[in-house]
Amino acid sequence: MIRSIQKPERELRTHHAESGMESILKQSRRIVIKVGSSLVTNQGQGLDHAALARWAEQIARLKQMGKDVVLVSSGAIAEGMQRLNWKKRPHALHELQAAAAVGQMGLVQAYESCFRSHEMHAAQVLLTHEDLSDRKRYLNARSTLITLLSLNVIPVINENDTVATDEIRFGDNDTLAALVTNLIEADVLVILTDQGGLFTADPRKDVQARLVEEARAGDPAIEAMAGGAGSDIGRGGMLTKVTAAKRAARSGAHTVIASGHEVDVLIRLARGEAIGTQLLAETMTLAARKQWLADHLQIRGNVTLDEGAVKALATGGKSLLSIGVTNVSGNFGRGEVVGCLDPHGNEIARGLANYNAAETRRILRRASNEIETILGYVGEPEFIHRDNLVLL
Ligand SMILES: Nc1ncnc2c1ncn2[C@@H]1O[C@H](COP(=O)(O)OP(=O)(O)O)[C@@H](O)[C@H]1O
Numbered sequence: 001m002i003r004s005i006q007k008p009e010r011e012l013r014t015h016h017a018e019s020g021m022e023s024i025l026k027q028s029r030r031i032v033i034k035v036g037s038s039l040v041t042n043q044g045q046g047l048d049h050a051a052l053a054r055w056a057e058q059i060a061r062l063k064q065m066g067k068d069v070v071l072v073s074s075g076a077i078a079e080g081m082q083r084l085n086w087k088k089r090p091h092a093l094h095e096l097q098a099a100a101a102v103g104q105m106g107l108v109q110a111y112e113s114c115f116r117s118h119e120m121h122a123a124q125v126l127l128t129h130e131d132l133s134d135r136k137r138y139l140n141a142r143s144t145l146i147t148l149l150s151l152n153v154i155p156v157i158n159e160n161d162t163v164a165t166d167e168i169r170f171g172d173n174d175t176l177a178a179l180v181t182n183l184i185e186a187d188v189l190v191i192l193t194d195q196g197g198l199f200t201a202d203p204r205k206d207v208q209a210r211l212v213e214e215a216r217a218g219d220p221a222i223e224a225m226a227g228g229a230g231s232d233i234g235r236g237g238m239l240t241k242v243t244a245a246k247r248a249a250r251s252g253a254h255t256v257i258a259s260g261h262e263v264d265v266l267i268r269l270a271r272g273e274a275i276g277t278q279l280l281a282e283t284m285t286l287a288a289r290k291q292w293l294a295d296h297l298q299i300r301g302n303v304t305l306d307e308g309a310v311k312a313l314a315t316g317g318k319s320l321l322s323i324g325v326t327n328v329s330g331n332f333g334r335g336e337v338v339g340c341l342d343p344h345g346n347e348i349a350r351g352l353a354n355y356n357a358a359e360t361r362r363i364l365r366r367a368s369n370e371i372e373t374i375l376g377y378v379g380e381p382e383f384i385h386r387d388n389l390v391l392l
Protein backbone atom coordinates (compact mmCIF):
# COMPACT_ATOMS: atom_id res chain seq x y z
CA MET A 1 0.00 0.00 0.00
CA ILE A 2 0.97 3.55 -0.44
CA ARG A 3 2.41 5.58 2.39
CA SER A 4 -0.36 6.88 4.54
CA ILE A 5 -0.41 9.52 7.23
CA GLN A 6 2.58 11.76 7.41
CA LYS A 7 4.02 12.86 10.69
CA PRO A 8 3.33 16.42 11.80
CA GLU A 9 7.00 17.32 11.81
CA ARG A 10 7.06 16.62 8.09
CA GLU A 11 4.22 19.02 7.43
CA LEU A 12 6.17 21.22 5.11
CA ARG A 13 9.58 20.68 3.60
CA THR A 14 11.18 23.22 1.41
CA HIS A 15 14.78 22.03 1.18
CA HIS A 16 15.99 20.06 -1.80
CA ALA A 17 16.51 16.30 -2.20
CA GLU A 18 19.19 14.14 -0.50
CA SER A 19 16.43 13.54 1.99
CA GLY A 20 16.02 9.87 1.08
CA MET A 21 12.45 10.63 0.12
CA GLU A 22 10.80 8.23 -2.26
CA SER A 23 8.08 9.06 -4.74
CA ILE A 24 4.64 7.84 -3.76
CA LEU A 25 4.15 6.73 -7.35
CA LYS A 26 6.37 3.74 -6.79
CA GLN A 27 3.85 2.01 -4.55
CA SER A 28 0.73 3.11 -6.38
CA ARG A 29 -1.23 1.08 -8.87
CA ARG A 30 -3.87 3.36 -10.29
CA ILE A 31 -2.75 6.77 -11.46
CA VAL A 32 -4.44 9.79 -12.99
CA ILE A 33 -2.03 11.95 -14.98
CA LYS A 34 -2.93 15.49 -15.95
CA VAL A 35 -0.87 17.24 -18.59
CA GLY A 36 -1.43 20.99 -18.80
CA SER A 37 -1.83 23.09 -21.91
CA SER A 38 1.78 24.22 -21.85
CA LEU A 39 2.96 20.60 -22.14
CA VAL A 40 0.90 19.50 -25.11
CA THR A 41 0.79 22.60 -27.30
CA ASN A 42 3.25 24.80 -29.16
CA GLN A 43 2.81 27.91 -27.03
CA GLY A 44 -0.93 27.65 -27.45
CA GLN A 45 -0.79 27.24 -31.25
CA GLY A 46 -1.56 23.68 -32.28
CA LEU A 47 -0.44 20.44 -30.68
CA ASP A 48 3.15 19.54 -29.94
CA HIS A 49 3.06 16.09 -31.55
CA ALA A 50 6.53 15.16 -30.36
CA ALA A 51 5.45 15.91 -26.80
CA LEU A 52 2.32 13.77 -27.14
CA ALA A 53 4.48 10.91 -28.45
CA ARG A 54 6.69 11.21 -25.36
CA TRP A 55 3.68 11.12 -23.03
CA ALA A 56 2.31 8.06 -24.80
CA GLU A 57 5.66 6.31 -24.63
CA GLN A 58 6.05 6.96 -20.93
CA ILE A 59 2.49 5.87 -20.22
CA ALA A 60 3.04 2.66 -22.21
CA ARG A 61 6.03 1.99 -19.97
CA LEU A 62 3.99 2.65 -16.82
CA LYS A 63 1.50 0.10 -18.08
CA GLN A 64 4.34 -2.41 -18.46
CA MET A 65 5.26 -1.67 -14.84
CA GLY A 66 1.75 -2.81 -13.89
CA LYS A 67 0.15 0.59 -13.37
CA ASP A 68 -3.30 1.58 -14.57
CA VAL A 69 -3.26 5.03 -16.11
CA VAL A 70 -5.95 7.55 -16.95
CA LEU A 71 -4.76 10.62 -18.83
CA VAL A 72 -6.41 14.02 -18.50
CA SER A 73 -5.18 16.15 -21.37
CA SER A 74 -5.83 19.72 -22.38
CA GLY A 75 -4.99 21.02 -25.85
CA ALA A 76 -8.29 21.04 -27.73
CA ILE A 77 -8.65 24.81 -27.95
CA ALA A 78 -5.06 25.32 -29.05
CA GLU A 79 -5.42 22.69 -31.76
CA GLY A 80 -8.79 24.08 -32.85
CA MET A 81 -7.35 27.56 -33.14
CA GLN A 82 -4.67 26.30 -35.46
CA ARG A 83 -7.08 24.26 -37.57
CA LEU A 84 -9.32 27.30 -37.92
CA ASN A 85 -6.31 29.49 -38.61
CA TRP A 86 -7.03 31.79 -35.68
CA LYS A 87 -3.90 33.56 -34.53
CA LYS A 88 -5.33 35.01 -31.33
CA ARG A 89 -7.23 33.21 -28.63
CA PRO A 90 -10.83 34.50 -28.88
CA HIS A 91 -12.58 35.96 -25.84
CA ALA A 92 -16.12 34.88 -26.74
CA LEU A 93 -16.99 31.62 -25.00
CA HIS A 94 -18.93 30.25 -27.97
CA GLU A 95 -15.85 30.72 -30.15
CA LEU A 96 -13.65 28.97 -27.61
CA GLN A 97 -16.19 26.17 -27.49
CA ALA A 98 -16.19 25.92 -31.28
CA ALA A 99 -12.39 25.81 -31.30
CA ALA A 100 -12.44 23.06 -28.66
CA ALA A 101 -14.90 21.02 -30.74
CA VAL A 102 -12.67 21.27 -33.81
CA GLY A 103 -9.46 20.70 -31.89
CA GLN A 104 -10.64 17.77 -29.80
CA MET A 105 -10.71 15.73 -33.04
CA GLY A 106 -7.02 16.38 -33.55
CA LEU A 107 -6.19 15.74 -29.92
CA VAL A 108 -7.70 12.26 -29.81
CA GLN A 109 -6.46 11.41 -33.31
CA ALA A 110 -2.95 12.28 -32.19
CA TYR A 111 -3.17 10.25 -28.97
CA GLU A 112 -4.71 7.29 -30.76
CA SER A 113 -1.89 7.17 -33.30
CA CYS A 114 0.74 7.57 -30.55
CA PHE A 115 -0.72 4.76 -28.46
CA ARG A 116 -1.16 2.57 -31.54
CA SER A 117 2.60 2.56 -32.01
CA HIS A 118 2.76 0.89 -28.57
CA GLU A 119 0.00 -1.55 -29.53
CA MET A 120 -2.48 0.18 -27.30
CA HIS A 121 -5.67 2.13 -27.87
CA ALA A 122 -6.81 5.48 -26.54
CA ALA A 123 -10.44 6.22 -25.70
CA GLN A 124 -11.99 9.67 -25.78
CA VAL A 125 -13.91 10.55 -22.64
CA LEU A 126 -15.46 14.02 -22.39
CA LEU A 127 -16.85 14.95 -19.00
CA THR A 128 -18.26 17.92 -17.15
CA HIS A 129 -18.22 18.54 -13.42
CA GLU A 130 -22.01 18.10 -13.39
CA ASP A 131 -21.63 14.59 -14.83
CA LEU A 132 -19.64 13.66 -11.78
CA SER A 133 -22.01 15.15 -9.24
CA ASP A 134 -25.01 13.30 -10.73
CA ARG A 135 -25.02 9.86 -9.14
CA LYS A 136 -26.32 7.96 -12.14
CA ARG A 137 -23.81 9.52 -14.49
CA TYR A 138 -21.14 9.10 -11.85
CA LEU A 139 -21.72 5.36 -11.77
CA ASN A 140 -21.87 5.17 -15.56
CA ALA A 141 -18.63 7.10 -15.98
CA ARG A 142 -16.98 4.99 -13.31
CA SER A 143 -18.00 1.68 -14.90
CA THR A 144 -16.87 2.84 -18.33
CA LEU A 145 -13.47 4.00 -17.11
CA ILE A 146 -12.85 0.89 -15.06
CA THR A 147 -13.85 -1.28 -18.01
CA LEU A 148 -11.50 0.65 -20.29
CA LEU A 149 -8.65 0.09 -17.85
CA SER A 150 -9.37 -3.63 -17.73
CA LEU A 151 -9.21 -3.65 -21.54
CA ASN A 152 -5.74 -2.11 -21.43
CA VAL A 153 -7.04 1.05 -23.12
CA ILE A 154 -5.85 4.50 -22.05
CA PRO A 155 -8.80 6.81 -21.36
CA VAL A 156 -7.93 10.32 -22.55
CA ILE A 157 -10.19 12.72 -20.70
CA ASN A 158 -10.95 16.34 -21.39
CA GLU A 159 -13.66 18.72 -20.34
CA ASN A 160 -16.73 18.51 -22.57
CA ASP A 161 -16.24 22.11 -23.66
CA THR A 162 -19.35 22.17 -25.87
CA VAL A 163 -21.62 22.05 -22.84
CA ALA A 164 -19.37 23.53 -20.14
CA THR A 165 -18.21 27.10 -19.91
CA ASP A 166 -16.71 27.58 -16.48
CA GLU A 167 -13.64 25.50 -17.17
CA ILE A 168 -12.96 27.24 -20.45
CA ARG A 169 -13.27 30.54 -18.68
CA PHE A 170 -10.85 29.52 -15.96
CA GLY A 171 -8.77 27.16 -18.15
CA ASP A 172 -8.79 24.46 -15.54
CA ASN A 173 -8.49 20.76 -16.12
CA ASP A 174 -6.93 20.34 -12.66
CA THR A 175 -10.32 20.13 -10.95
CA LEU A 176 -11.57 17.67 -13.55
CA ALA A 177 -8.50 15.49 -12.96
CA ALA A 178 -9.19 15.52 -9.20
CA LEU A 179 -12.81 14.51 -9.75
CA VAL A 180 -11.68 11.65 -11.98
CA THR A 181 -9.22 10.61 -9.25
CA ASN A 182 -12.14 10.39 -6.80
CA LEU A 183 -14.27 8.62 -9.38
CA ILE A 184 -11.93 5.72 -10.04
CA GLU A 185 -10.32 5.73 -6.57
CA ALA A 186 -6.89 6.31 -7.98
CA ASP A 187 -3.96 6.10 -5.59
CA VAL A 188 -2.20 9.15 -6.99
CA LEU A 189 -2.98 12.21 -9.08
CA VAL A 190 0.03 13.47 -11.03
CA ILE A 191 -0.27 17.05 -12.24
CA LEU A 192 2.41 17.91 -14.75
CA THR A 193 3.00 21.56 -15.51
CA ASP A 194 5.62 24.07 -16.64
CA GLN A 195 7.15 24.61 -13.18
CA GLY A 196 9.19 22.21 -11.05
CA GLY A 197 6.32 21.87 -8.60
CA LEU A 198 4.73 24.06 -5.97
CA PHE A 199 7.03 26.84 -4.83
CA THR A 200 6.76 29.00 -1.74
CA ALA A 201 5.81 31.81 -4.15
CA ASP A 202 5.29 32.11 -7.90
CA PRO A 203 8.82 31.43 -9.23
CA ARG A 204 8.14 33.61 -12.24
CA LYS A 205 7.77 36.58 -9.95
CA ASP A 206 9.94 35.76 -6.96
CA VAL A 207 13.52 34.53 -7.41
CA GLN A 208 13.70 33.60 -3.73
CA ALA A 209 10.91 31.04 -4.16
CA ARG A 210 11.83 27.54 -2.96
CA LEU A 211 10.37 24.22 -4.01
CA VAL A 212 8.00 22.60 -1.52
CA GLU A 213 9.05 18.95 -1.52
CA GLU A 214 6.30 17.55 0.60
CA ALA A 215 3.26 18.86 2.45
CA ARG A 216 -0.14 17.79 3.60
CA ALA A 217 -2.82 18.15 0.92
CA GLY A 218 -5.24 20.72 2.26
CA ASP A 219 -2.70 22.54 4.41
CA PRO A 220 -3.85 26.21 4.36
CA ALA A 221 -0.19 27.29 4.17
CA ILE A 222 0.23 25.84 0.68
CA GLU A 223 -2.94 27.46 -0.58
CA ALA A 224 -1.50 30.78 0.43
CA MET A 225 1.66 30.07 -1.59
CA ALA A 226 -0.24 29.28 -4.78
CA GLY A 227 -0.95 32.60 -6.37
CA GLY A 228 -3.72 33.49 -8.80
CA ALA A 229 -3.96 32.70 -12.48
CA GLY A 230 -0.90 31.51 -14.40
CA SER A 231 0.13 31.75 -18.02
CA ASP A 232 -1.86 32.84 -21.08
CA ILE A 233 -2.08 29.32 -22.47
CA GLY A 234 -3.44 27.49 -19.48
CA ARG A 235 -5.00 29.80 -16.96
CA GLY A 236 -5.77 27.71 -13.92
CA GLY A 237 -2.47 28.52 -12.21
CA MET A 238 -1.08 26.79 -9.13
CA LEU A 239 -4.10 27.47 -6.95
CA THR A 240 -6.31 25.07 -8.94
CA LYS A 241 -3.59 22.41 -8.57
CA VAL A 242 -3.37 22.82 -4.81
CA THR A 243 -7.16 22.76 -4.58
CA ALA A 244 -7.23 19.68 -6.81
CA ALA A 245 -4.83 17.96 -4.40
CA LYS A 246 -7.15 18.77 -1.50
CA ARG A 247 -10.08 17.32 -3.43
CA ALA A 248 -8.13 14.21 -4.48
CA ALA A 249 -7.22 13.64 -0.84
CA ARG A 250 -10.91 13.29 -0.02
CA SER A 251 -10.87 9.88 -1.65
CA GLY A 252 -7.47 9.10 -0.15
CA ALA A 253 -5.33 9.94 -3.19
CA HIS A 254 -1.97 11.68 -2.90
CA THR A 255 -0.95 14.30 -5.46
CA VAL A 256 2.37 14.94 -7.17
CA ILE A 257 2.93 18.27 -8.90
CA ALA A 258 5.99 18.13 -11.12
CA SER A 259 7.54 19.59 -14.22
CA GLY A 260 6.56 17.97 -17.48
CA HIS A 261 9.84 19.26 -18.90
CA GLU A 262 11.90 16.82 -16.79
CA VAL A 263 13.14 14.02 -19.04
CA ASP A 264 11.18 10.78 -18.50
CA VAL A 265 9.48 12.34 -15.49
CA LEU A 266 6.75 9.71 -15.25
CA ILE A 267 9.13 6.76 -15.47
CA ARG A 268 11.45 8.26 -12.88
CA LEU A 269 8.57 8.98 -10.52
CA ALA A 270 7.28 5.44 -10.98
CA ARG A 271 10.73 4.08 -10.14
CA GLY A 272 10.62 6.01 -6.89
CA GLU A 273 12.59 9.16 -7.65
CA ALA A 274 11.15 12.09 -5.70
CA ILE A 275 10.61 14.86 -8.24
CA GLY A 276 8.55 17.99 -7.63
CA THR A 277 6.04 18.36 -4.83
CA GLN A 278 4.23 15.56 -3.04
CA LEU A 279 0.96 16.56 -1.39
CA LEU A 280 -0.08 13.75 0.87
CA ALA A 281 -3.57 12.57 1.77
CA GLU A 282 -4.17 11.62 5.35
CA THR A 283 -6.57 8.74 4.93
CA MET A 284 -6.39 5.50 3.02
CA THR A 285 -8.29 5.21 -0.24
CA LEU A 286 -11.05 2.81 0.68
CA ALA A 287 -11.85 4.37 4.03
CA ALA A 288 -12.01 7.78 2.43
CA ARG A 289 -14.29 6.57 -0.31
CA LYS A 290 -16.66 5.11 2.25
CA GLN A 291 -16.61 8.41 4.06
CA TRP A 292 -17.42 10.13 0.78
CA LEU A 293 -20.33 7.76 0.31
CA ALA A 294 -21.48 8.30 3.86
CA ASP A 295 -21.51 12.06 3.28
CA HIS A 296 -23.68 11.63 0.22
CA LEU A 297 -26.26 9.37 1.70
CA GLN A 298 -29.83 10.27 1.08
CA ILE A 299 -31.92 7.14 1.03
CA ARG A 300 -34.35 6.76 -1.87
CA GLY A 301 -35.64 3.29 -1.04
CA ASN A 302 -34.94 0.04 0.74
CA VAL A 303 -34.25 -3.54 -0.16
CA THR A 304 -34.77 -6.45 2.20
CA LEU A 305 -32.14 -9.18 2.20
CA ASP A 306 -32.33 -12.87 3.05
CA GLU A 307 -30.13 -14.29 5.83
CA GLY A 308 -27.47 -15.47 3.38
CA ALA A 309 -27.07 -12.00 1.90
CA VAL A 310 -26.91 -10.40 5.37
CA LYS A 311 -24.09 -12.77 6.26
CA ALA A 312 -22.26 -12.17 2.97
CA LEU A 313 -22.33 -8.42 3.59
CA ALA A 314 -21.75 -8.34 7.32
CA THR A 315 -19.04 -10.94 7.68
CA GLY A 316 -18.00 -12.01 4.19
CA GLY A 317 -17.02 -8.60 2.83
CA LYS A 318 -19.02 -9.36 -0.32
CA SER A 319 -21.09 -7.32 -2.77
CA LEU A 320 -24.88 -7.55 -2.66
CA LEU A 321 -26.32 -9.71 -5.45
CA SER A 322 -29.92 -9.65 -6.65
CA ILE A 323 -30.40 -13.26 -5.59
CA GLY A 324 -30.21 -12.21 -1.95
CA VAL A 325 -32.83 -9.46 -2.28
CA THR A 326 -36.35 -10.48 -1.23
CA ASN A 327 -38.27 -7.21 -1.28
CA VAL A 328 -38.04 -3.66 -2.66
CA SER A 329 -39.65 -0.47 -1.38
CA GLY A 330 -39.46 3.09 -2.62
CA ASN A 331 -38.65 4.42 -6.03
CA PHE A 332 -34.92 4.79 -6.52
CA GLY A 333 -32.97 5.27 -9.71
CA ARG A 334 -29.70 3.69 -10.81
CA GLY A 335 -26.88 5.20 -8.77
CA GLU A 336 -29.12 6.31 -5.93
CA VAL A 337 -28.69 5.23 -2.34
CA VAL A 338 -30.75 2.40 -0.92
CA GLY A 339 -30.91 1.04 2.59
CA CYS A 340 -30.31 -2.69 3.03
CA LEU A 341 -32.61 -4.26 5.65
CA ASP A 342 -32.22 -7.64 7.32
CA PRO A 343 -35.27 -9.97 7.37
CA HIS A 344 -36.40 -8.30 10.64
CA GLY A 345 -36.41 -4.83 9.06
CA ASN A 346 -33.18 -3.56 10.69
CA GLU A 347 -31.00 -1.48 8.43
CA ILE A 348 -27.55 -3.07 8.17
CA ALA A 349 -25.98 -1.23 5.23
CA ARG A 350 -26.42 1.45 2.60
CA GLY A 351 -25.09 1.63 -0.92
CA LEU A 352 -25.44 2.80 -4.49
CA ALA A 353 -27.87 0.64 -6.47
CA ASN A 354 -26.80 -0.50 -9.91
CA TYR A 355 -30.42 -1.06 -10.96
CA ASN A 356 -33.47 1.14 -10.44
CA ALA A 357 -36.43 0.10 -8.26
CA ALA A 358 -38.57 -1.24 -11.13
CA GLU A 359 -35.68 -3.32 -12.46
CA THR A 360 -34.84 -4.56 -8.97
CA ARG A 361 -38.41 -5.78 -8.48
CA ARG A 362 -37.95 -7.88 -11.61
CA ILE A 363 -34.57 -9.35 -10.74
CA LEU A 364 -34.97 -9.96 -7.00
CA ARG A 365 -34.29 -13.53 -5.90
CA ARG A 366 -32.73 -14.14 -9.31
CA ALA A 367 -29.13 -15.01 -10.07
CA SER A 368 -26.84 -12.44 -11.71
CA ASN A 369 -26.55 -14.53 -14.88
CA GLU A 370 -30.32 -14.32 -15.33
CA ILE A 371 -30.42 -10.52 -15.35
CA GLU A 372 -29.80 -10.23 -19.07
CA THR A 373 -32.67 -12.57 -19.95
CA ILE A 374 -35.06 -10.80 -17.58
CA LEU A 375 -34.21 -7.18 -18.38
CA GLY A 376 -32.93 -7.58 -21.95
CA TYR A 377 -29.55 -6.14 -20.95
CA VAL A 378 -27.04 -6.47 -18.15
CA GLY A 379 -25.24 -3.67 -16.36
CA GLU A 380 -23.11 -4.78 -13.45
CA PRO A 381 -23.41 -8.34 -12.14
CA GLU A 382 -23.84 -7.01 -8.57
CA PHE A 383 -26.88 -5.16 -7.31
CA ILE A 384 -24.59 -3.07 -5.06
CA HIS A 385 -20.85 -3.37 -5.51
CA ARG A 386 -18.83 -3.77 -2.34
CA ASP A 387 -16.90 -0.57 -3.03
CA ASN A 388 -20.18 1.33 -3.08
CA LEU A 389 -21.49 -0.15 0.15
CA VAL A 390 -21.18 1.09 3.72
CA LEU A 391 -22.01 -1.24 6.62
CA LEU A 392 -23.86 0.45 9.48
N1 LIG B 1 3.61 28.99 -5.70
C1 LIG B 1 3.73 28.73 -7.01
N2 LIG B 1 4.55 27.71 -7.41
C2 LIG B 1 4.67 27.41 -8.72
N3 LIG B 1 3.99 28.05 -9.72
C3 LIG B 1 3.14 29.05 -9.38
C4 LIG B 1 2.97 29.42 -8.01
N4 LIG B 1 2.05 30.40 -7.97
C5 LIG B 1 1.67 30.64 -9.24
N5 LIG B 1 2.30 29.84 -10.11
C6 LIG B 1 2.12 29.85 -11.57
O1 LIG B 1 1.29 28.76 -12.02
C7 LIG B 1 1.68 28.43 -13.35
C8 LIG B 1 1.16 27.06 -13.73
O2 LIG B 1 -0.22 27.10 -13.97
P1 LIG B 1 -0.85 27.00 -15.45
O3 LIG B 1 -0.17 27.97 -16.35
O4 LIG B 1 -2.31 27.06 -15.31
O5 LIG B 1 -0.38 25.55 -15.89
P2 LIG B 1 -1.07 24.34 -16.64
O6 LIG B 1 -1.39 24.77 -18.02
O7 LIG B 1 0.00 23.29 -16.57
O8 LIG B 1 -2.30 23.96 -15.86
C9 LIG B 1 3.16 28.56 -13.30
O9 LIG B 1 3.75 28.79 -14.57
C10 LIG B 1 3.43 29.72 -12.32
O10 LIG B 1 3.69 30.93 -12.94
Ligand SMILES: N[C@@H](CCC(=O)OP(=O)(O)O)C(=O)O
Residues within 6 Å of the ligand: 035, 036, 037, 038, 073, 074, 075, 076, 077, 078, 100, 158, 159, 161, 167, 168, 171, 172, 173, 174, 233, 234, 235, 236, 237
Ligand atom coordinates in the same frame (compact mmCIF):
# COMPACT_ATOMS: atom_id res chain seq x y z
N1 LIG C 1 -10.36 21.88 -22.11
C1 LIG C 1 -9.61 22.94 -22.71
C2 LIG C 1 -8.72 23.78 -21.78
C3 LIG C 1 -8.44 23.32 -20.40
C4 LIG C 1 -7.15 23.92 -19.85
O1 LIG C 1 -6.49 24.75 -20.47
O2 LIG C 1 -6.75 23.43 -18.68
P1 LIG C 1 -5.25 23.55 -18.02
O3 LIG C 1 -4.35 22.70 -18.83
O4 LIG C 1 -5.51 23.00 -16.67
O5 LIG C 1 -4.83 24.97 -17.98
C5 LIG C 1 -8.75 22.43 -23.87
O6 LIG C 1 -8.60 21.23 -24.07
O7 LIG C 1 -8.24 23.26 -24.61
